[in-house]
Amino acid sequence: MEEMKLKGKKIAILTSEMYEDLELWYPYFRLQEEGAKIEIISMLESPLDILGRHYYLLKTDKSAKEARAEDYAALIIPGGYAPDLLRRNEDVLQFVSKFFQQKKPVGAECQGLLVLAAANLLEARKATAKANVQEEIKKYSREKVQWQDRDVVVDGNLITSRTKHALPTFSRELIKSLGG
Amino acid sequence: MELEHQRIAILMADRYEELEFWYPYYRMKEAGAEVVVLGPGFGPEEVHGKHGYPARIEARARDVKPEDFDAVIIPGGYAPDLLRRDADILGFVRALAEAGAPTAAICHAGWVLISAGVIRGKRATSFYSIRDDMVNAGADWRDEEVVVDGNIITSREAADLPAFCREIIRALRRACRQKLPEIFCPTIESTKDQ
Numbered sequence: 001m002e003e004m005k006l007k008g009k010k011i012a013i014l015t016s017e018m019y020e021d022l023e024l025w026y027p028y029f030r031l032q033e034e035g036a037k038i039e040i041i042s043m044l045e046s047p048l049d050i051l052g053r054h055y056y057l058l059k060t061d062k063s064a065k066e067a068r069a070e071d072y073a074a075l076i077i078p079g080g081y082a083p084d085l086l087r088r089n090e091d092v093l094q095f096v097s098k099f100f101q102q103k104k105p106v107g108a109e110c111q112g113l114l115v116l117a118a119a120n121l122l123e124a125r126k127a128t129a130k131a132n133v134q135e136e137i138k139k140y141s142r143e144k145v146q147w148q149d150r151d152v153v154v155d156g157n158l159i160t161s162r163t164k165h166a167l168p169t170f171s172r173e174l175i176k177s178l179g180g
Numbered sequence: 181m182e183l184e185h186q187r188i189a190i191l192m193a194d195r196y197e198e199l200e201f202w203y204p205y206y207r208m209k210e211a212g213a214e215v216v217v218l219g220p221g222f223g224p225e226e227v228h229g230k231h232g233y234p235a236r237i238e239a240r241a242r243d244v245k246p247e248d249f250d251a252v253i254i255p256g257g258y259a260p261d262l263l264r265r266d267a268d269i270l271g272f273v274r275a276l277a278e279a280g281a282p283t284a285a286i287c288h289a290g291w292v293l294i295s296a297g298v299i300r301g302k303r304a305t306s307f308y309s310i311r312d313d314m315v316n317a318g319a320d321w322r323d324e325e326v327v328v329d330g331n332i333i334t335s336r337e338a339a340d341l342p343a344f345c346r347e348i349i350r351a352l353r354r355a356c357r358q359k360l361p362e363i364f365c366p367t368i369e370s371t372k373d374q
Contacts, residue, residue, distance in 0.1 A: 021231070025199050026206055033207075033342035054198065054231040168210035
C-alpha cells in the first residue's frame, strides 16, 4: 500500500470572499489526499462562511490575527479577487512574512502574488504571473521581481503558478517542497 | 509518474458538478495519465457546470472504442441525467465495467451506472438523494466516503474527492499489473521517489 506523503502536516490556505474556486479547491483536496490537514485562514473573524467567484461555499477556520505560522508546514494563497482584499490587512501581511522568515514553502497562484508584493517579499525573486498581475505589482511595488515566462516557477521556498491549467504541476512542486 | 501510458475517459455534459470534474481531471494529469473528456452524441462542444465554469467536450462516445481506455470517471451534478440518455455513453461504461477497468462514479453519477446496468449486486454509494434509485437498481448501498467493489468505485459528494481519487489511482495500479508485465507498472518504491 502506498504511503500518504503528507500525513501529520498542517497546511494553511489564505483566502477570502471572491476566491477563485478551483485554485482553492484543487490544492485543498490534493493535500488532503496525501493525508495533510488543511486550515482556511482569512482576515475575517472566524469561523465564517465565504463564497468564491463561482459561489462555492467555504468555511474559514481562523483569522490571520489568531493563526500562528509556527503551526503550519506551508502556506497557499489561491487567486481570484480575494488577494486584493487580503493585502489591505496588516495581520495578513505579518502572517505571510513569517512563512518567509521561517523558510517554509509558500505557494501563490495567479493574483495570490499581490499579497506577497504588499508584504514586500518579492525583491529579486523568480516568479510567474499573468501580465495583468505583473502590471498591478509594478504599479505600486518598487521591488524587482524576476518574471519568468513559465506556468510554474520554483525559487527557494516560493512556488508560483499563473493559471488554473498549471494546477497539476503546481501541486506536484508543492508536495515535493514538503518532502513528499 | 504513477499513471504514465494510462488513458482515462471523464464523462461530461451540461450542468456538470465543477469540483467533481476538475479535481479528477487535473489529478489524473498530475499522475501522468492521458485524459479524454468524453460527451454524449448530442449537445454543443462547450458545456457549462452548475456554477457556470465552461468545459470542452473532446470526443463523443459514439466515435471512440472502449478498448482504447484504461478507466472511466463519471462526475456528478445534473450531467448524469443527460449522459444516461445516450446509448453510446451507456455502452461505453458497460464495456469498461465488464472488462474489469476501473469504473468510478461520484454523487449523481450513480444514475449512469444504473442505466448502464452495472450496479446490480455491487456494494456502492452515491449522493444521498439518489440512494433509493441505487437500492432499487440492486446496489448494496453504503454511507461511506468511498466504496470499492471490484472495479466499481463510488463516492457520495465533492468532499469525498480525496478518497475517491486515491482509490481510482490505486485501482489503476492494480489493473496495470493484471494487464502488463510488472516492469511496466509503477511500484510502491517508484511512487515514493517522486
